[in-house]
Every structure is written in C-alpha cells, then in structure tokens.
Amino acid sequence: xxxxxxxxxxxxxxxxxxxxxxxxxxxxxxxxxxxxxxxxxxxxxxxxxxxxxxxxxxxxxxxxxxxxxxxxxxxxxxxxxxxxxxxxxxxxxxxxxxxxxxxxxxxxxxxxxxxxxxxxxxxxxxxxxxxxxxxxxxxxxxxxxxxxxxxxxxxxxxxxxxxxxxxxxxxxxxxxxxxxxxxxxxxxxxxxxxxxxxxxxxxxxxxxxxxxxxxxxxxxxxxxxxxxxxxxxxxxxxxxxxxxxxxxxxxxxxxxxxxxxxxxxxxxxxxxxxxxxxxxxxxxxxxxxxxxx
Numbered sequence: 240x241x242x243x244x245x246x247x248x249x250x251x252x253x254x255x256x257x258x259x260x261x262x263x264x265x266x267x268x269x270x271x272x273x274x275x276x277x278x279x280x281x282x283x284x285x286x287x288x289x290x291x292x293x294x295x296x297x298x299x300x301x302x303x304x305x306x307x308x309x310x311x312x313x314x315x316x317x318x319x320x321x322x323x324x325x326x327x328x329x330x331x332x333x334x335x336x337x338x339x340x341x342x343x344x345x346x347x348x349x350x351x352x353x354x355x356x357x358x359x360x361x362x363x364x365x366x367x368x369x370x371x372x373x374x375x376x377x378x379x380x381x382x383x384x385x386x387x388x389x390x391x392x393x394x395x396x397x398x399x400x401x402x403x404x405x406x407x408x409x410x411x412x413x414x415x416x417x418x419x420x421x422x423x424x425x426x427x428x429x430x431x432x433x434x435x436x437x438x439x440x441x442x443x444x445x446x447x448x449x450x451x452x453x454x455x456x457x458x459x460x461x462x463x464x465x466x467x468x469x470x471x472x473x474x475x476x477x478x479x480x481x482x483x484x485x486x487x488x489x490x491x492x493x494x495x496x497x498x499x500x501x502x503x504x505x506x507x508x509x510x511x512x513x514x515x516x517x518x519x520x521x522x523x524x525x526x527x528x529x530x531x532x
Contacts, residue, residue: 243428243446244408245352246343247398248376252414253432254339254355258327265323272314276323279309336435339412342442342450343375348458349448352402354378356394356413378402395422410445412438452488454502454509460491464499466514472505481506 248254262276280289288309292302303320310318343353355376373379378401382394399406406426413419419429428445432438439450448459460466472487483506492500492511503510 242408243351243410244404245354245377245399245402245410246346246442246446247354247356247395247402247409247411247427248339248343249411249413249415249418249432250355250357253336253412253435253438255335257414261327262323265326269319269322271310271316271318275310275314275318276306276320278313279306279318279320282309338435338439338451340375341453342439344453345448345450345459346446347375347377348453349446350458351446352377352404354380354398354402356398357381392421392425395425395427399425399427410442412442449488452490452504454490454504456494457490457492457502460489460501464491466501466512471503471512475503475505475510479506479508481508483507 251257263273265271266273266275281287288297288302288305291297292299297305303324307318307320310320346353353376355373355378357379378398380394380398380401395406395411399409402409406422407428410428410430411419411422412430412432413422414432416431419431423429430438430441430445443450466489468487468489471489475487476482488502488504490502492502494500499514501512501514503512
C-alpha cells in the first residue's frame, strides 16, 4: 500500500476531550443555560470570538472578557468564564486519551513523523498548562500563536512545511468535519475521530502496522522476521501456565540483524525473546533462548 510519512493529531477532541463537551457539564453544575459557552465562542461565523482569538486578533485576556460579555447577553446573567476555563484545565483536560498517546509512540517507532495541532487557550506567558507529553511529537503548531485559524488550509500547509512532507504523504486525525474537509481539499488523508478506538483501527488500516502495545526501543515485526504467534502463545501457556483473554502482542527490538530480539506481552507479563540465527549447516542446538522480565 501507500507509504505515509506523517500523522497529524488535533489536540482538542482527539488527544484531549473536546471543550464543548466539558462546557455542557459545567453549565449544568453552574446552573447556566445549556449551550451558552459554545454559542458565545462560536457565534458570528468568521468574526466569532474563537476565530478572532485563533487569528491572533484577541489576546487570551481579551478573549475571556469578550466571551464573558457574550455569555451575559445570551444567558441574561453573569457567566464566570474564568471558572469554566479553570475547571476545563484542572479537571477535564488532564484526561488525555492514553490510547492516542500510545498510538503516537508507535507511529514514531516506525520512523514516521508526528505533529500536534493545538487551538487551546494559553493564558499570559505561562507555560502550557495542558499535560500532553510533547516528546511524542516532532512538530507542534499552535494556531493562536501562528495567527492562522482552522478550518483555513493555511494551518495545515504550515504544519506540512514543518514536517517536510507533501499533503498526500500525511494523515490528519480530527473530530471536526469542517477541519477534515479543509485538509482533504489539500490532498491530505483524513480520519474522523468520534470514537477514539474506532478511529485508531481505521488509522491502522492506512498505516499497515499496530498502534497499541508500545514498548520502548521496539517497532512492529519486520517482513520475513515474523514468529507464528499462535504457536508462541501455546508455548507460553504451557511453560508459564498463563492464559489471557487479550491477544499476544509481539514487537521487534531495534538491535541489528544478527540477533532477532522480540518483546512479547502476554498474560500480564512483558517478556523478551531472543531468536538466534541458524548457522548455514543447520541448527546445532536449541535455536530459541528466552529471557523473562
């Protein structure tokens, strides 16, 4: 199949929960009419507060002041938007989707690049308060710093430039149909994220390697170096007396060709398996030695 070179993750709604879902819960707890925050941020189309902020036309402080005023007019009551933002950062945005973070690690282990697209508020000069592990990403593009909003294609062009890849060599994961449409018009492959697990299954079919079971210093098993997993699983069940409903996960260590080393996750254990090359005149003894960890 086609060989992709980069995967781009939208932060909100893909790596982290979508803020509008958090807003609905917060509004219910705070006795604010449902939809007030989202309407206040998004109404006005091209001149919405959200787009003005992402274009750099409003500072974070100005954005919050304007949002508070908009919400006051919508709800006919004072809406403590600072309280909402604090709730968002402290309680909700720490709920990073672990399967997405693991997918990013698996992608980089295969030699592909990853990018993080962020559209979130940064208050003042404080460091990013959102707990994403930035080392999983080769490129980080924050739309409010670049002054390019989405769904403008400009933000994707910028991201592709930083990655050094062509649109058709990249895949974008996003929860917004508008954003995905803009990216697709550039020629990027897109995956809509409603359910993270389903989205990763789709991404796996495009990439051709697994996106779970990451182990440091490993990659997916290379062609010609496979081990029959059903035979290995039966062997481990016999030796360890272990049984597992989860499938056996097999990955290969990055340590050259002479010794094939594999990481095996099975039955709640992480094992290392070394398979030595057979000499040209055939095996002189056991060809597999095992190390348990």
